Amino acid sequence: MQTYDHKKIEKKWQKVWEKKKLFKALDPKKTAAKKTAKATLPAKKFYALIEFPYPSGDGLHVGHIRSNTAMDIISHKRRREGYDVLYPIGWDAFGLPTENYAIKTGIQPAIVTKTNTDNFRRQLKSLGFSFDWDREINTTDPKYYKWTQWIFLRLLDAGLAYKKRMTINWCPKDLIGLANEEVIDGKCERCGTAVEKREKEQWMLAITKYADRLHKDLDAVDYLEQIKTQQRNWIGRSEGVNFKCKIKDLGITVEMYNSVPQTYCAETFTVIAPEHPLVEKLVKGTSYEKPVLELVAKIKQKKLENKFDIDTDLEGIFTGRYIENYAGLGRDLPIWVASYALADYGSGMVNCSAHDERDYKFAKKYSIPLHEVAEPLAVTVGGDDAFRHDMPIVERNAVVCIVKHWAEDKYLCVSLKGVKWQGFVVGGIEKGEEPSVAGVREIAEETGYTSAHFEKILGGTIHAKFYQVAKGQNRFAHFTPALFKLKNGDRREITEEEKNVHESMSWLTAAEVDAFLTHEGMKLVWDRVVGRSKPAVKNGILIEPKEFKGREWSEVRNDIIEHLVHKGIATRAVNYKLRDWVFSRQRYWGEPIPVVHCDKCGIVPVPVKDLPVKLPKVKNYKPTETGESPLAAIDSWVNTKCPKCKGKAKRETDTMPNWAGSSWYYLRYTDAKNKKEFAAADKLKFWTPVDWYNGGMEHTTLHLLYSRFWHKFLFDQKLVPTNEPYAKRTSHGLILAKGGEKMSKSKGNVVNPDGIVEAVGADALRLYEMFMGPFDQAIAWDENGIVGTRRFIERVWKLREKVALDTKKSKAGVLQEVAGNTTSAEADKLVHRTIKKVSEDIETMHFNTAVSALMIAVNEMEKMPTISQDHYGIILTILAPFAPHVADELWASMGNKKSIHTEPWPVFDPAKIADANITIPVQINGKTRTRFEFPATDIAGMTDAQAEAYVKEKALNLDGIKDKVYSNNIKKVIYVKGRLINFVIG
């Protein structure tokens, strides 16, 4: 027997498979033809899909191999179960890294992409994946993106693509629009210049029109619950009401969504002085700057300061929370600023979540009722008693002052935004609770305020105790309550433990803020309170309105909605968090958006016959100084004729985002070379939906949502036969670098699989990646374990010597025909149990335990003097999907002419896996003391009661049991049929 030479074997079999086109997916017509000719080919299909890789310069990542091997195993199994399998591969090659590389080096992105895909293809082939390479696609191929552009035109035609003014990140030094990823701490990643906001018209896709279906249809697909939950959260459906708020003096009506009952119970309203410097600062550079400033002018002109009011019969509290990611402001805005944002972006943009149940419960638990705070800052506004909250915005030298009556937020709380309090002072908060810690420490330098400031302000008169509620990012938590008493707090040195707490957020009382600001020479801005002062909720029980008095508000939610609707205050509404998709990029390396701008005709789509609109070659890949894509600089390309009026027109210079090409690629695989259509209807009908789609956890929201959206649109256009693209979706965990960090070129911790394939072989690497840990969990890369799977392969190889080859040629896999071989019941049991375990584990993606089962089988077989050809053959056939090369080699060495990958998948025989003996653990008070074994035949004909009596009697006579258990001290006997017996003694 030769020694195991992985290099020779792997190369050999890869060639054989490719030559015989062993893994080619057969299209419907051919299938039908073959079926009549041979009558063996199945009509049942299986479409296995992995996310097509982005061919980066780093080369193949070990994480790609994890996902690809898993679906490869499943594909192999399905083929051998008689399915016609489609397992395709391609390249998602448009994207920022390639473009940035081009900017730096001047090398054309198309050339970089060619080099990278060639490398990826070589690497993937070296791993022996059973892809159908004839269907390889590339999103940057004009033959492919022609159809991406075509789909865009359909969207445009259907009114789902539109233009809108938006802000983008802009680096004033590099004169380039930046992706979010390129902005670090508000600065440009490359040059460190502070990033500015710029206005730009952007193409949008109205994915929100599909929000309802994207949400609802999740019920009908077989996705991991985790994925469904994430998608649902992302879409963010909630049912509530729209309130109409009229600002009387200004004649403005604002409609705001709220998820109800708390809103109804609260009575205050947050406003801000129009002359406040904050106003301008907050809105400057934003798309709602204009209306807000207009409003400010209007207020000033009307001399309405301090007077504008809200319709009080609404009894609503509104605090507009403007979502940071979008506006780039990251703070709560006063309502009327927010309302403009709302009008601008639609109802999905503003979210009054501060009042939801969660926050309420949180507040209830952690807040100090106002009356327990030593000196509540009582103020009088319009004759009513109220409490003042001052919200300083430190980095802007400004304070928003809020005054509230008793309301659901009767807990005094004020937030300091933009301040990283590094464990300033910490104290207990709940009533009667002793302060766990206290002390003073420097406030983060960035605030410019040191503890000395506070010592000065607070020392002597007020001792502050802060409670660190949230360790987290530097965000505003509006109704997160607070935090500290003012009375006689002790100060202690801060402990080591506390010193380790970073970036905590703390809250100050109004009194302290007031003192602090006065000291700093700042003034409090005016405030205004509207509404009536009645406590509405007490301990979670409603007091007002009368109709619901005494009830838990969370229980009467729907009744309150009804009530509000009935009173005509509000209308029922469904709210989604989902926002429309910003579809344009001011970049070169993407699909050109196929429209032209004509002075006469406006936006005109490029006729389908003129597609694709090809990307021209350019010299400089940097975006232009005006914020347009580099395409704008190529006059010969930009200047064109209007397809409608034949007059002068200019091409759209924006390109599509990366998500475009990946939103429909799985459809193209079904008919990758079609020149007339994006895919032929009969092929789509045969192959779609994708039966099993596996990919990264990081794609469970965006990519999945975008492609589901496109698919649903295409379904509505009667272009695809199914409502959902993927029947089943699973996710794999990331493979991290050794320290648990993400692998990245910049950190220099990327593992190149080439060296491993060279050293131990693709089979060992594939086995290792399946064995290293649970498939769905993130795992740190550790090369040391590979020797284990390599040794395992060598043991399988060596085991070949024990196989009795003198028996006549048998058909392994067909278990009924085993007769004639030397077999034993024990060996049968082992092999059949392994078939069962491996088959089940593949279906549930528990690949680590599947490999372990194979290892156990081999360990056991090593102990046997000889192994039958069938038993060895079966082990090889179930090992084959994991280690395809060595399995085929050994299979051939047994005299088999056909590839192991065409063998039927073995089926286990339940009769052969049954145990002859039953082992029963014996417990005393739930703790296992001993166990005993008896032949299964002993209790074979017994009733359950008889069997129990039999086991009980045997167990009671065991050493170590009989001396501890007497019939008089047994309280209870628990017998779990065939599993264990437990004596409860007292």
Place this chain on the structure above:
RNA sequence: GCCGAAGUGGCGAAAUGGCAGACGCACAGCACUCAAAAUGCUGCGAGAGCAAUCUCAUGUGGGUUCAACUCCCACCUUCGGCACCA
């Protein structure tokens, strides 16, 4: 901050509410060898004991149960996503 996931030996990890640590790595001893490597055999959570055996142990604190890694509540820590990275 919001959403999601995870926490078990020196390490990667197994365990339908029913024998905690399968399988693998590392390590130690032995065999083979002039020697080393490779390979094979044995041992391998912690503590006590000559031993049989006993006690403790699945992030922390409670709870449910005859029985909890598993279910419930609260907390701590780590990781992932958050809309222009893909």
